[in-house]
Amino acid sequence: MRVTCIGGGPAGLYLGILIKARFPSWPVRIAERNRPLDTFGWGVVFSDATLENLRAADEPTQREITQAFAHWDDIEIHFNGHTIRSGGHGFSGISRKRLLSILQHRATELGVELDFQTDITDIASERERCDLLVGADGANSRVRQSLADEFQPALERRGCRYVWLGTALPLDAFTFIFERTEHGWFTVHAYRFDEELSTFIVECREETWLAHGLDTADSQQTIAFCEALFEPYLHGHRLMTNSAHLSGRDWLNFTRVSNERWSTGNVVLLGDAAHTAHFSVGSGTKLAMEDAIGLADALAGAEPAGLEKALAQYESSRKLAVLKLQNAARNSTEWFENVARYATLPPEQFAYSLLTRSQRIGHENLRLRDTTYVDRIERWFGGRAVPPMFVPFRLRGLELQNRIVVSPMDMYSSVDGTPGDFHLVHLGTRALGGAGLVFTEMTCVTREGRISPGCAGMYLPEHVPAWKRIVDFIHASSRAKICLQLGHSGPKGSTKLLWEGMDEPLDEGNWPLVAPSAIPYAARNQAPSELTRAEMLEICDAFVRAAGMGLEAGFDMLELHCAHGYLLSSFITPLRNHRRDEYGGSLANRLRYPLEVFRAMRIVWPEERPLSVRISATDWVDGGINGEDAVEIARAFKGEGADLIDVSAGQTTPDAKPVYGRMFQTPYSDKIRNEVGIATMAVGNITDVDQVDAILAGARADLVALGRPHLADPFWTLHAAAELGYEEAPWPVQYLSGKEQLERLVARAKDAAS
């Protein structure tokens, strides 16, 4: 098979090496427009895990790379006059020039044809002349552009500017420096990559860059500016540039690249041409080289006839790993774009938030790296070394014993709104299981406001004693508190029980629906009628009445459900609200009714008891609610006296395209908490203690709600305590023998594992 590779960066060169090492008879040519060591940038980093992958793929290359490494363990953070250090991070740096030289040398040794100073412009002709054409031509790939219809690339240019500089400053840690100017924050990402040199990347927001006139600065002016700004850290060392080939365009924007498909016919994309990852997660070169491993593996034994299959196999073997890393990189990119948001945090929490920004490193993982650092942050967070989730939290007069919450979950098991024995056992068990706060399911304020015939309600007199039985049990038998979530289904009402068909209308006995506008939730749902002002007032009264009934039943806290496409959420999202009166149009108008309801409930709900609001922080659809809107929504509710925003997302339209993943909604909680200055609750695919504690200590939320994990394990919190060796979590006295046994078993398992 004749292989031509356009681009002689890490991806192209490493692929050439791997193919030649496995299939010496295949002619492999790499066309590179630059001269051999004509590269921009300074150093790149690899983690220990990446090195292991490289060793398995081609040991001689890995050996050479390892010998050229500078290794470090610590991360040092300079912020607001404080220096915070955390250890055990285990990274190695290498000069990009040295890396390319090692790869070029090994490629030549194996017989790869290296064609330098060859700028390929005619992709179609190149494609004709070989069996496999590899586009390893970097983030601005011409191969990708020329076949854009097939690859369907998505390019997202991010809002920060960065310049990649070098310095002889000898750094003994991966160093972050944050420096505030009159026009905004500058960040340095710096690390040593060989005996003499360190990479020194300077980054700031576009508006900061413009305000400092850096758009008209040449390389020398850029250097002078950065040297002056970071003078206290440079200890007399100079900064250097090697981006002469960029002809004065020293400051770049990071572009996030992804592609719907990575191959078409005999053409395949590799490395940055296929996907990019922000430099702050230091993984672009790793991904590029791991792509090369994936492609070489898939090509094993493939003849030209079986090529397309091999390319599809390469794509499927790599796409998930790349997506996971791109998601982590997105969190990290956004963190640095929003330094000002985090700069309001105390230095300890600022640093912790930085270390855990990508959501890849959790609390226990950090502890493995540096126990002393984690002990210090725990002492700071809780006043003593205790896992953050077990630090009490206060909302108005309500003291929660810990930060774990049983998320509201509809059980579809009520009879005309009345919760029964199932609810007593279900909610009661979860309260015994140790969570600090247990939510009821969405409890509907009218019969017509139910989602399904099985939904719980607070609209008949008998609902009060039915709920009171549950509340009383929880108060008498556990230290948990209980929050009543009140809602109205709006356009998503009159549907089947969850297990009979989600959002599907009933086979018979449907009741009429109401909504801000006459838009059915999905094509199969009935069209609601547009609410009149009189009907809106009636529903508002129903919310107030239900709040009063909740008080009678003894609930500790109330939540107003303004998420997931139900009635109040439908007012907020422009996708569902097309009203022409003062309740439609601008966000302020669309919020008017939900705020009226909230205000009316706040009046009847006692001053010392908290009232929270659940929102969908994004519709996951262009033109719908986004994170910026969510901040405004939270701010509006805060203005009315909301104590907590329960940050969910989506479920407002069947057209949503959610980006799922671990803790996928938490970035919205983080944004709202730290931009609005209100307590938040994070929820959504949060499953383990490591994640929970990192969310809390990292100031991404004040409470963490777990839904499905509590369906699988009502005793999630007590099990978490045992796992963490935290013995103070109060087990029900009746179960103390179970506690002792579990703690013994956990200790034994830990001993066996160590």
Ligand SMILES: Cc1cc2nc3c(=O)[nH]c(=O)nc-3n(C[C@H](O)[C@H](O)[C@H](O)COP(=O)(O)OP(=O)(O)OC[C@H]3O[C@@H](n4cnc5c(N)ncnc54)[C@H](O)[C@@H]3O)c2cc1C
């Ligand atoms: C500021 C910054 C810091 C970074 N830090 C790190 C880090 O610490 N760790 C890390 O792993 N990664 C880092 N990266 C990312 C890393 O540089 C890239 O992800 C990596 O180089 C991708 O390798 P590649 O071979 O796909 O692309 P590239 O390295 O971009 O190589 C593409 C090659 O193709 C050539 N080419 C392009 N078009 C043509 C053409 N038409 N004809 C011929 N040749 C062509 C180019 O000249 C280039 O040599 C950083 C990136 C930046 C911008």
Ligand SMILES: Cc1cc2nc3c(=O)[nH]c(=O)nc-3n(C[C@H](O)[C@H](O)[C@H](O)COP(=O)(O)O)c2cc1C
């Ligand atoms: C069976 C089930 C029922 C749910 N019912 C409600 C509800 O009544 N009110 C609500 O706000 N969210 C409801 N949710 C959403 C959860 O509260 C939570 O936000 C979601 O499950 C994501 O969290 P998780 O990944 O921890 O499960 C429900 C979720 C499930 C699985």
